[in-house]
Amino acid sequence: MADHNGYTHRPEPRFDWFIPIDGDGDRAGTLRAQRPPTFDYLTSVAKTAEDCGFYSMLIPTRFANGLFSEDAPLAETWTTATALAAVTSRIRFLVAVRPGFVALGLFAQMAAALHQISGGRLDINIVPGGIQNDFERVGEVSDHATRYERAEEFIQACRALWQDPQPVSYAGDFYRLQGAYCSPAPGDDAPRFYLGGASPRAIGLSSRQADVHLGWIEPLADTKQRIDDLREQFEVANRPLSLGLRTHLVIRDDEDEAWSAARSLIADAAPEVKAQRQTAIVGTPMVGQQAQAREAEDHRLARHLWNGLSEVRVNCGSALVGTPDQVADELLGYWHLGIDEFILSGFPHVEECHRTAEQLLPRLRDRIAAARS
Known part of the structure; x- marks a missing residue:
C-alpha cells in the first residue's frame, strides 16, 4: 500500500454488503420486522450480493435483536454464516465474533473448518467491547479493559x-494452550482479523x-482525525495500516x-424500541457508539x-x-483519506443491494480511477 499522500500502489477498493440478522424492511425500529430473518430471506440477500459482484458480507453478532424489539426473531451469527457459505460460491464472509463465549481451541477448529469448506472465504471481525448490557444477558461480567486484553490473546x-x-x-x-492441534490448519491462507x-x-x-x-462512518474531519491517530499507532508498531469503513x-x-x-425509515419506530436503544447507549464506555448517537438538528x-x-x-x-452522484462524491472523500474497503447496506437489503451495485459503485469506481490517473 502506498503512503497516504499517493494512490499509485493502493489496492483496488473492495465493496462489501451486510447480512440483516435482525430482520429487514423499509421501516426500522418497529416491534417486528416486515421481513423476518429467516434463512430463506438471508439466502436471498447473500445471493443478491454475490450476483452483484460484492467482495464480502459482514455478519454482525448479537444476543438480542438490535434493530427491532429485543425479543424479535434473530438469526444466530455463526450458524447463519456457515449455512450461507454452503449456498454461495464466491463471496467472502466477515463474521463478527466475541472472544470468551466459545472455548478458544474449539473456535479455532470451527473457523479453520469453515474456511476450508468455503474455499478460503472466511475473515473474522473481532468485537471486544460489545453492546452495553448485552454480555450481561448471558452471564458474562467483565470490565471494558479486560475484554480488550482477552481479545488480544484470543x-x-x-x-x-x-x-x-x-x-x-x-x-x-x-488463554493457555499445551501441545494443542488445529486441523485443518489454514497456514498462510488463514482468515484475516478485522478490528474496530x-x-x-x-x-x-x-x-x-x-x-x-x-x-x-463519521463526518469527514472526524474520520481524518481518527485515521491520523491510527497511522501514528501503526507506525509505532511498525505494521501496515489497512482501513475499512462501515x-x-x-x-x-x-x-x-x-x-x-x-x-x-424511522417514522414508525415504536417508543419501546427507542427506549431499548437508549439503554444500550446512555453511559456506554464505547467511544464509537457515543459518536454515532451524537445529537444534531434533524439528525x-x-x-x-x-x-x-x-x-x-x-x-x-x-x-x-x-x-x-452525491453519495459517490462523499465516499470518494473517505477513499482519499486512505480507506480501501467499504461495508455498505441499505433498507431493504435486496433492493438496495441492486441499486448500490447498479447506480453507485460504477460512479465511485470511475471517480477513484480518475483520481489515480
Missing part, C-alpha cells in the same frame, strides 16, 4: 493454532493485531426523495450524513443520503 492464540508448527503452546492470562473501535484502547489493539481496521446508504434519483426515504451530521438510525439501531447508526 487473536494471538488463534494465529498460533492456524499458522505455527504443531503442536502449539501458548501461555497468556486468559475509536477509543485509545481499541486503536492500540488494532495497531498490534488488526489486518484491517474497520470504523463506522456505513448505511439511502440513495434515490432526487435528493429530496432520498431525505424523505431516510426519515421514513444531520453533515450535508449528506444522517444519524437518524441511531434512534433505533445498535452500533452503526449513520447513513449517507443523496443521489448516486
